[in-house]
Amino acid sequence: MQDYIHQHKDRFINELLDLLRIPSVSADSKYKAEVRKAAEFIREQLLKAGADQAELCETAGHPIVYGEKTINPSLPTVLVYGHYDVQPADPLELWHSPPFEPVIKDEKIYARGACDDKGQVYMHVKALETMLATNTLPCNVKFMIEGEEEVGSDNLGIFVKNNKEKLKAEVILISDTNIIANDCPSLTTGLRGLSYLEVEVTGPNRDLHSGMYGGAVANPINILCEMIASLKDANNHITIPGFYDDVQELSEQERAEMAKAPFSLEEYKKELNIGDIHGEKGYTTLERVSIRPTLDVNGIWGGYTGEGSKTVLPSKANAKISMRLVPNQHSHKITELFQKHFESIAPKSVRVKVKPHHGGEPVVTPVDSVAYQAASKAFEEAWGKVPIPKREGGSIPIVALFEKELGLKSVLMGFGLDSDAIHSPNESYGIFNYLKGIETIPLFFKHFAALSKA
Amino acid sequence: MQDYIHQHKDRFINELLDLLRIPSVSADSKYKAEVRKAAEFIREQLLKAGADQAELCETAGHPIVYGEKTINPSLPTVLVYGHYDVQPADPLELWHSPPFEPVIKDEKIYARGACDDKGQVYMHVKALETMLATNTLPCNVKFMIEGEEEVGSDNLGIFVKNNKEKLKAEVILISDTNIIANDCPSLTTGLRGLSYLEVEVTGPNRDLHSGMYGGAVANPINILCEMIASLKDANNHITIPGFYDDVQELSEQERAEMAKAPFSLEEYKKELNIGDIHGEKGYTTLERVSIRPTLDVNGIWGGYTGEGSKTVLPSKANAKISMRLVPNQHSHKITELFQKHFESIAPKSVRVKVKPHHGGEPVVTPVDSVAYQAASKAFEEAWGKVPIPKREGGSIPIVALFEKELGLKSVLMGFGLDSDAIHSPNESYGIFNYLKGIETIPLFFKHFAALSKA
Numbered sequence: 001m002q003d004y005i006h007q008h009k010d011r012f013i014n015e016l017l018d019l020l021r022i023p024s025v026s027a028d029s030k031y032k033a034e035v036r037k038a039a040e041f042i043r044e045q046l047l048k049a050g051a052d053q054a055e056l057c058e059t060a061g062h063p064i065v066y067g068e069k070t071i072n073p074s075l076p077t078v079l080v081y082g083h084y085d086v087q088p089a090d091p092l093e094l095w096h097s098p099p100f101e102p103v104i105k106d107e108k109i110y111a112r113g114a115c116d117d118k119g120q121v122y123m124h125v126k127a128l129e130t131m132l133a134t135n136t137l138p139c140n141v142k143f144m145i146e147g148e149e150e151v152g153s154d155n156l157g158i159f160v161k162n163n164k165e166k167l168k169a170e171v172i173l174i175s176d177t178n179i180i181a182n183d184c185p186s187l188t189t190g191l192r193g194l195s196y197l198e199v200e201v202t203g204p205n206r207d208l209h210s211g212m213y214g215g216a217v218a219n220p221i222n223i224l225c226e227m228i229a230s231l232k233d234a235n236n237h238i239t240i241p242g243f244y245d246d247v248q249e250l251s252e253q254e255r256a257e258m259a260k261a262p263f264s265l266e267e268y269k270k271e272l273n274i275g276d277i278h279g280e281k282g283y284t285t286l287e288r289v290s291i292r293p294t295l296d297v298n299g300i301w302g303g304y305t306g307e308g309s310k311t312v313l314p315s316k317a318n319a320k321i322s323m324r325l326v327p328n329q330h331s332h333k334i335t336e337l338f339q340k341h342f343e344s345i346a347p348k349s350v351r352v353k354v355k356p357h358h359g360g361e362p363v364v365t366p367v368d369s370v371a372y373q374a375a376s377k378a379f380e381e382a383w384g385k386v387p388i389p390k391r392e393g394g395s396i397p398i399v400a401l402f403e404k405e406l407g408l409k410s411v412l413m414g415f416g417l418d419s420d421a422i423h424s425p426n427e428s429y430g431i432f433n434y435l436k437g438i439e440t441i442p443l444f445f446k447h448f449a450a451l452s453k454a
Numbered sequence: 455m456q457d458y459i460h461q462h463k464d465r466f467i468n469e470l471l472d473l474l475r476i477p478s479v480s481a482d483s484k485y486k487a488e489v490r491k492a493a494e495f496i497r498e499q500l501l502k503a504g505a506d507q508a509e510l511c512e513t514a515g516h517p518i519v520y521g522e523k524t525i526n527p528s529l530p531t532v533l534v535y536g537h538y539d540v541q542p543a544d545p546l547e548l549w550h551s552p553p554f555e556p557v558i559k560d561e562k563i564y565a566r567g568a569c570d571d572k573g574q575v576y577m578h579v580k581a582l583e584t585m586l587a588t589n590t591l592p593c594n595v596k597f598m599i600e601g602e603e604e605v606g607s608d609n610l611g612i613f614v615k616n617n618k619e620k621l622k623a624e625v626i627l628i629s630d631t632n633i634i635a636n637d638c639p640s641l642t643t644g645l646r647g648l649s650y651l652e653v654e655v656t657g658p659n660r661d662l663h664s665g666m667y668g669g670a671v672a673n674p675i676n677i678l679c680e681m682i683a684s685l686k687d688a689n690n691h692i693t694i695p696g697f698y699d700d701v702q703e704l705s706e707q708e709r710a711e712m713a714k715a716p717f718s719l720e721e722y723k724k725e726l727n728i729g730d731i732h733g734e735k736g737y738t739t740l741e742r743v744s745i746r747p748t749l750d751v752n753g754i755w756g757g758y759t760g761e762g763s764k765t766v767l768p769s770k771a772n773a774k775i776s777m778r779l780v781p782n783q784h785s786h787k788i789t790e791l792f793q794k795h796f797e798s799i800a801p802k803s804v805r806v807k808v809k810p811h812h813g814g815e816p817v818v819t820p821v822d823s824v825a826y827q828a829a830s831k832a833f834e835e836a837w838g839k840v841p842i843p844k845r846e847g848g849s850i851p852i853v854a855l856f857e858k859e860l861g862l863k864s865v866l867m868g869f870g871l872d873s874d875a876i877h878s879p880n881e882s883y884g885i886f887n888y889l890k891g892i893e894t895i896p897l898f899f900k901h902f903a904a905l906s907k908a
Contacts, residue, residue: 303752
């Protein structure tokens with residue numbers, strides 16, 4: 001099996017580069033046709049790999065790629081989930097090479113989606129090819145690869161509710177997370193949830209001359225800044241009433257366990273070139289990015305942003321604001337609390353609109369399940385080390401829904417690195433990680449089938 | 455003279471429309487050629503009106519139009535100042551007709567620059583034509599029409615310093631301000647100064663995934679909002695140390711005089727469609743926009759501002775911030791105070807850059823001068839009412855420099871209305887105001903010449 005991967009590794013890489021050349025940005029409607037092209041690409045490659053069937057399932061938005069390979073209905077089934085859509089690539093000027101013209105440098109593939117999630121999805125397509133070519137697929141497999149993960153997976157949620165029979169399986173396998181380091185493999189046991197909103201603050205009914213009106217009329221940018229600033233106190237606690245009510249506090253022992261993960265604050269600051277870290281008082285950096293909820297402004301705009309100066313008192317100011325949630329917070333409840341609070345703190349001199357975007361629930365995955373054990377053994381066999389269980393700060397909103405609708409737990413077996421800069425300019429994915437993933441996935445299938453029999 | 459204006463009013467209007475069709479946006483370098491075209495237009499029209507000579511004086515930036523008509527060196531000389539450049543037109547989507555395709559509706563000309571300052575400048579060109587055609591020019595006149603007023607007049611300042619002989623005159627006449635209403639003419643006796651800066655807050659060295667880093671790494675947008683919010687206290691006093699040190703406080707009597715100007719808070723709120731006014735505690739709306747300094751964010755941008763959502767923790771956030779100044783504040787001193795304070799309040803988790811843009815000094819003009827009396831009589835004769843002296847909130851940075859370098863006071867005889875929406879979408883200028891201005895200016899010359907003799 002390793003031989004097969006080795007023989008075909010150049011083709012495996014080139015096929016991924018072809019996929020990365022398709023700008024499948026789901027958030028921006030002008031890429032609609034390209035998003036579909038990426039779905040079509042995955043569908044065809046699943047068939048080439050040997051799937052019994054693969055189809056595009058239409059939704060109100062971008063299509064879902066569904067495929068399956070059944071070797072024996074009496075054997076367990078693994079449902080592989082991933083996404084072929086990518087984050088927008090801007091700010092383009094910070095990319096060293098065009099985001100959709102992948103280049104290989106220092107053993108890494110640079111392109112938007114290289115890691116998140118095209119690279120990690122395509123490992124599963126090539127793992128299927130490898131298992132079928134080497135006759136080592138020990139159970140059934142289904143693929144559900146969506147095109148709206150970066151915009152909230154709303155239509156996947158509907159698809160899952162309507163196709164419970166089709167999606168019947170024993171476990172869901174997802175590669176959309178990171179390991180701690182190539183010499184320190186890990187398995188993700190928790191993800192944060194998300195509430196994402198857009199706010200608009202309107203002052204006067206038109207842009208005004210800041211000399212003629214400045215000082216007497218509320219400036220929506222100043223007001224928006226004041227409102228945003230008021231959302232955190234001096235200790236960086238979030239001030240929205242009820243925000244922390246459902247937050248699951250970890251025991252001292254659990255926190256001590258977490259603290260064992262290798263982490264260097266100096267390297268962390270150096271790698272990001274920051275003079276200091278910044279976060280909620282009373283928690284470590286690893287805790288702040290995993291077991292604690294957050295509030296970040298993801299975008300802000302208003303007034304004159306062009307070259308030179310314009311003395312305008314603008315009519316409107318806008319911001320995109322998201323909150324990462326932890327067990328047992330609920331996305332809808334937090335979204336409502338934010339909306340209610342934000343509207344309540346607006347002065348009478350402005351009007352405020354709050355528009356909820358997508359959200360997702362936090363998840364914790366069990367470490368004692370057959371699937372987790374199989375993933376752990378797969379890493380041990382391929383990497384020579386038992387993977388460390390770790391909570392991650394990102395969100396895969398759909399994982400909680402899988403559990404609710406399909407009653408299935410997910411195994412979060414990702415192969416990325418924090419330094420892959422996903423969602424950032426110059427996103428990359430290590431060729432070592434890509435090929436090692438293609439090697440590790442079949443081992444998961446092997447151990448999962450074996451442990452399931454036992 | 456009135457007959458002449460009446461006979462030629464259609465042509466006077468059409469010539470202004472031609473000038474308004476030239477997008478002379480000085481802040482944006484891509485309009486450089488258009489800005490020059492506007493200068494060329496003014497030069498040609500001055501010659502057609504009968505000026506002895508008119509030229510484009512080159513500067514490091516946009517050219518200055520200089521022209522003159524000398525009837526007798528022994529007579530006094532009036533130096534007319536104005537500007538042919540305009541503010542950027544965005545947000546374009548809010549214009550009811552294209553900003554550089556002027557239309558006449560309800561007796562108003564709609565276009566960027568209709569009032570500020572092309573319309574008001576062109577009144578002087580047509581007033582010159584009228585006086586020469588009717589043989590009523592009673593003294594000498596010089597024109598200095600610049601193309602960088604909207605970006606700080608830096609090059610005009612250099613031009614003035616280097617051409618004191620050429621610019622010799624008894625008074626400077628400027629039409630770049632407003633009257634209270636068409637049934638309530640006024641003369642501007644004071645202008646606010648300006649400090650304008652651009653700030654950049656940098657957090658991590660690249661855009662980050664808000665899930666992987668959110669909560670532990672300073673978000674430059676959140677930090678920028680907190681820094682901006684901290685620049686004012688709960689009473690909307692500006693918190694920059696030393697900011698108010700030089701502010702000239704008015705006496706109770708002066709404030710009582712100001713309070714006599716007609717003003718309806720209800721109409722003010724209705725016209726702007728705001729639920730409430732918003733400003734410094736302890737001062738009226740008219741005071742807030744004239745005798746009190748301000749701090750407004752004119753533009754802000756950072757992170758993802760496109761369609762949909764992106765869960766990014768951005769590397770940078772920026773804002774354009776300006777402060778209106780009152781006597782006896784100094785632009786350079788306030789700019790330094792801001793810079794020093796803003797840098798001092800930045801947390802160690804971010805880096806801050808503060809870049810000063812242009813500034814200008816506040817001015818107060820005397821009401822007892824021959825020139826002011828002449829302007830007052832001109833209004834009285836043309837409008838049938840003695841104009842009310844009033845302080846204005848806007849800035850004409852160059853006025854203070856004229857006094858310093860040329861030792862000349864300015865008369866601020868503007869004919870615009872607050873409702874002309876200068877610097878805003880759908881800027882307009884009333885045809886009544888345009889023609890009435892062309893009628894009033896020659897009367898200023900008449901009374902100024904007469905009073906100067908006396």
